[in-house]
Amino acid sequence: xxxxxxxxxxxxxxxxxxxxxxxxxxxxxxxxxxxxxxxxxxxxxxxxxxxxxxxxxxxxxxxxxxxxxxxxxxxxxxxxxxxxxxxxxxxxxxxxxxxxxxxxxxxxxxxxxxxxxxxxxxxxxxxxxxxxxxxxxxxxxxxxxxxxxxxxxxxxxxxxxxxxxxxxxxxxxxxxxxxxxxxxxxxxxxxxxxxxxxxxxxxxxxxxxxxxxxxxxxxxxxxxxxxxxxxxxxxxxxxxxxxxxxxxxxxxxxxxxxxxxxxxxxxxxxxxxxxxxxxxxxxxxxxxxxxxxxxxxxxxxxxxxxxxxxxxxxxxxxxxxxxxxxxxxxxxxxxxxxxxxxxxxxxxxxxxxxxxxxxxxx
DNA sequence: AAGGCGGGGCC
DNA sequence: GGCCCAGCCTT
Numbered sequence: 280x281x282x283x284x285x286x287x288x289x290x291x292x293x294x295x296x297x298x299x300x301x302x303x304x305x306x307x308x309x310x311x312x313x314x315x316x317x318x319x320x321x322x323x324x325x326x327x328x329x330x331x332x333x334x335x336x337x338x339x340x341x342x343x344x345x346x347x348x349x350x351x352x353x354x355x356x357x358x359x360x361x362x363x364x365x366x367x368x369x370x371x372x373x374x375x376x377x378x379x380x381x382x383x384x385x386x387x388x389x390x391x392x393x394x395x396x397x398x399x400x401x402x403x404x405x406x407x408x409x410x411x412x413x414x415x416x417x418x419x420x421x422x423x424x425x426x427x428x429x430x431x432x433x434x435x436x437x438x439x440x441x442x443x444x445x446x447x448x449x450x451x452x453x454x455x456x457x458x459x460x461x462x463x464x465x466x467x468x469x470x471x472x473x474x475x476x477x478x479x480x481x482x483x484x485x486x487x488x489x490x491x492x493x494x495x496x497x498x499x500x501x502x503x504x505x506x507x508x509x510x511x512x513x514x515x516x517x518x519x520x521x522x523x524x525x526x527x528x529x530x531x532x533x534x535x536x537x538x539x540x541x542x543x544x545x546x547x548x549x550x551x552x553x554x555x556x557x558x559x560x561x562x563x564x565x566x567x568x569x570x571x572x573x574x575x576x577x578x579x580x581x582x583x584x585x586x587x588x589x590x591x592x593x594x595x596x597x598x599x600x601x602x603x604x605x606x607x608x609x610x611x612x613x614x615x616x617x618x619x620x621x622x623x624x625x626x627x628x629x630x631x632x633x634x635x636x637x638x639x640x641x
Numbered sequence: 642a643a644g645g646c647g648g649g650g651c652c
Numbered sequence: 653g654g655c656c657c658a659g660c661c662t663t
Contacts, residue, residue, distance in 0.1 A: 316658080324657050363646085363647080535646070577644095
């Protein structure tokens with residue numbers, strides 16, 4: 280079975296989406312923009328990436344500018360986008376590219392770079408350098424599983440789908456336009472061959488599609504059920520002091536929200552918070568309970584009880600009357616940050632949610 | 642092969 | 653509430 284690759288390209292010539300990282304027809308793609316957008320788009324929607332991408336290239340106009348920047352600035356520009364290992368690897372990769380002087384243009388060489396796996400290597404090679412390979416993302420998996428009515432549940436069936444996807448541009452006209460063909464697959468998956476209610480009536484591959492012949496395109500791709508998320512609990516402390524400012528600390532280099540800034544607080548545990556912490560300063564106590572923040576991560580749901588403490592000096596924050604809510608080890612490495620500088624900090628969304636519970640000074 | 646790793650939008 | 657999103661890395 281040979282697919283009408285050219286019909287997809289004709290469809291693309293008419294319906295292609297315009298995006299800030301994409302070259303317009305007749306223009307050459309910018310490898311920096313292609314690379315950066317591909318990293319940002321990993322597990323992240325086009326709508327979310329759009330503004331981040333524009334701000335990022337305004338702040339870091341070139342690979343060299345990105346390589347020369349301190350890590351904190353890169354993490355701050357990434358804050359809110361999630362999966363922060365992407366930003367750390369992006370920065371590492373920029374330094375390697377800057378030292379090297381140019382982008383490699385083959386799949387194996389690209390895949391050897393930090394943060395670039397099998398998918399992204401093929402995406403950059405095909406989109407930026409017109410190499411005839413097919414990057415298999417969620418879109419391509421969905422399109423391919425429907426074309427072939429593949430019933431092997433994902434993720435176990437990924438290898439089979441990748442093999443099938445390689446045959447999609449198995450003719451010379453499509454391979455000559457490898458860059459367009461890859462982006463056409465993305466656009467088809469994003470606008471026609473959608474997860475729910477696919478628009479088969481508008482699909483250039485309708486007559487090629489086994490799932491459509493079965494009358495159940497939406498049934499594909501088959502996926503194995505996901506594990507449920509456990510709940511975790513903890514406290515976060517908004518310790519306000521002179522300036523006005525607030526204490527922040529940098530999280531460890533590995534693990535959840537690695538190397539990002541955070542409010543001081545307790546560890547996050549699977550047990551409910553101890554009931555002996557007063558939720559209000561009813562007895563004229565030193566802290567105020569502001570509320571509970573719920574935040575859903577990929578593999579756990581976190582509930583943080585947020586408290587506010589006002590101190591006249593940072594030394595006072597270590598005084599014993601703030602225990603057990605605030606113990607010195609929580610702030611041993613904390614540093615004050617002026618409220619006006621919070622927007623420039625590498626604060627993940629979870630911490631911005633917590634800070635939103637307090638009344639910022641005017 | 643499985644699990645860690647963010648966050649937002651959609652239904 | 654669950655699912656999806658232009659996945660990578662470690663174990």
